[in-house]
Amino acid sequence: MDTGVIMKVLIVSSNRYQVPNPVFPIGPAYVAGAAVEAGHEVEVFDCCFAENVAIELERGISRFNPDVIGFSIRNVSTGLMFSHRSFRQEVKEITDSIRRISSAPIVLGGPGFNNFGCEWLEYLGLDYGIRGEAELTFPIYLRLLEEGGNIHGIPGSVFRKDDRIYEVHREFIDDLDATPFPAFYLFDLERYVKLGAFPALSTQRGCSFCCSYCPRSFLEGTQYRLKSAKRVVDEVEHIRNTGKVNMFYFADNSFNFPISHAEDICLELIKRKLEMEWTTDCLLPLGMTEGFCHLLKDAGCTLAILAVESGSAKMLKNMNRRYSPEHIKEAIENLKKVGLPVCITLLLGGPGETMETISETINLIDNLPEAQMTLVTIGLALEHHMGILADARRDCQLREDSELFEGAYYLSPELSKNYVEELIDYIRAKPNWVFFES
Numbered sequence: 001m002d003t004g005v006i007m008k009v010l011i012v013s014s015n016r017y018q019v020p021n022p023v024f025p026i027g028p029a030y031v032a033g034a035a036v037e038a039g040h041e042v043e044v045f046d047c048c049f050a051e052n053v054a055i056e057l058e059r060g061i062s063r064f065n066p067d068v069i070g071f072s073i074r075n076v077s078t079g080l081m082f083s084h085r086s087f088r089q090e091v092k093e094i095t096d097s098i099r100r101i102s103s104a105p106i107v108l109g110g111p112g113f114n115n116f117g118c119e120w121l122e123y124l125g126l127d128y129g130i131r132g133e134a135e136l137t138f139p140i141y142l143r144l145l146e147e148g149g150n151i152h153g154i155p156g157s158v159f160r161k162d163d164r165i166y167e168v169h170r171e172f173i174d175d176l177d178a179t180p181f182p183a184f185y186l187f188d189l190e191r192y193v194k195l196g197a198f199p200a201l202s203t204q205r206g207c208s209f210c211c212s213y214c215p216r217s218f219l220e221g222t223q224y225r226l227k228s229a230k231r232v233v234d235e236v237e238h239i240r241n242t243g244k245v246n247m248f249y250f251a252d253n254s255f256n257f258p259i260s261h262a263e264d265i266c267l268e269l270i271k272r273k274l275e276m277e278w279t280t281d282c283l284l285p286l287g288m289t290e291g292f293c294h295l296l297k298d299a300g301c302t303l304a305i306l307a308v309e310s311g312s313a314k315m316l317k318n319m320n321r322r323y324s325p326e327h328i329k330e331a332i333e334n335l336k337k338v339g340l341p342v343c344i345t346l347l348l349g350g351p352g353e354t355m356e357t358i359s360e361t362i363n364l365i366d367n368l369p370e371a372q373m374t375l376v377t378i379g380l381a382l383e384h385h386m387g388i389l390a391d392a393r394r395d396c397q398l399r400e401d402s403e404l405f406e407g408a409y410y411l412s413p414e415l416s417k418n419y420v421e422e423l424i425d426y427i428r429a430k431p432n433w434v435f436f437e438s
Helices: 026-037 053-064 088-101 117-124 134-147 189-194 216-220 229-242 259-272 290-298 313-318 325-337 355-366 389-394 401-407 417-429
Strands: 008-013 041-046 068-072 077-080 083-086 106-109 128-130 157-161 164-167 247-250 277-280 301-309 342-348 373-378 433-435
Touching (some): 008 026, 008 053, 026 041, 026 068, 026 134, 041 053, 068 088, 068 134, 083 401, 088 117, 106 117, 106 134, 117 157, 117 164, 259 290, 290 325, 313 355, 325 342, 325 355, 342 355, 373 417
Parallel strands (some): 008 041, 008 068, 106 128, 247 277, 277 301, 301 342, 342 373
Antiparallel strands (some): 077 083, 157 164
């Protein structure tokens, strides 16, 4: 090994899906940053922009000759049950290509691996992966591998031994301020930006909402673990110094919850006068007072993405969203008052959804100040550890849990296929409304 370098590490970001835009590989960037800080020589192979993955990957591996390959899986599948795309074969083709040209151990990870660790090892014929927060565990894996230690005891690891697959309990990172900065410089930032995908960062982990269709509370815990406002804005400055980027987004499940955390970040952004624009993956229609909306705008937010999901009180209760149509009205009206553009997300088709509840949602949005865009998803992708799984089994839309890895989806039995197809056509015909399949 070179002096000061422990191992050569290749991080492979396997996602190639670009609908409607590419998604910046935030997970691989954070893991790469952790490996760099641990003293390793790190390179990235981003499949998103590869014209021929197998050929380009072979060239990269032959040149770099990595000791370890970290492999990030973003999704298992996307689309509705009658318009479905699985990524499993695509991922397998990439890992098979790696194994043909390299004997380096492959370590699986990423959001698509977190809930399907055992299934991915079986499907790909591989032996090891890490679930959870790999900024902590991947450097431990690299150290133990180099020292000949026991990698099977690492928190979050999933491994094959004696023809069986075992899982080790995950551990959470308590002090997120102590985590390494993401290695944005290893990615083609300018190309992502040109295609409408901006570098992303996270400000927190955990979620206390436990929504029926989301496994995040199980995967990250129900207690919030927060980066300090100073650390968050330090990362923003890190983005600005990495490349010619003047836009970023906060990739949080609910940026404005806790509200005091979001306020502190906004105040720190204002204090530093960075003159960078930003948006966020999700704002909840809670605490969206006129004063908070002003604060968002003053801090550089140029688009508020509001996770409305439904305008029906019944459906919001079914989803365990903990807000009402009145909260939605207040949020959108206050954003309009301060002149902050808004994008609304809707998630239709869950348990209890009917033609009437969908009409309630459409009527609510139509009678509020017009949004720049309304993104509509119909049908709920099913994963392990979702509250909705009981409904899916009851409604005969999930027979065996093994179907989850194949790309199982839930759609309320009250909605016929003909009605859904007509609804999709109706949405596509509405100005500024977009049917979003992923």
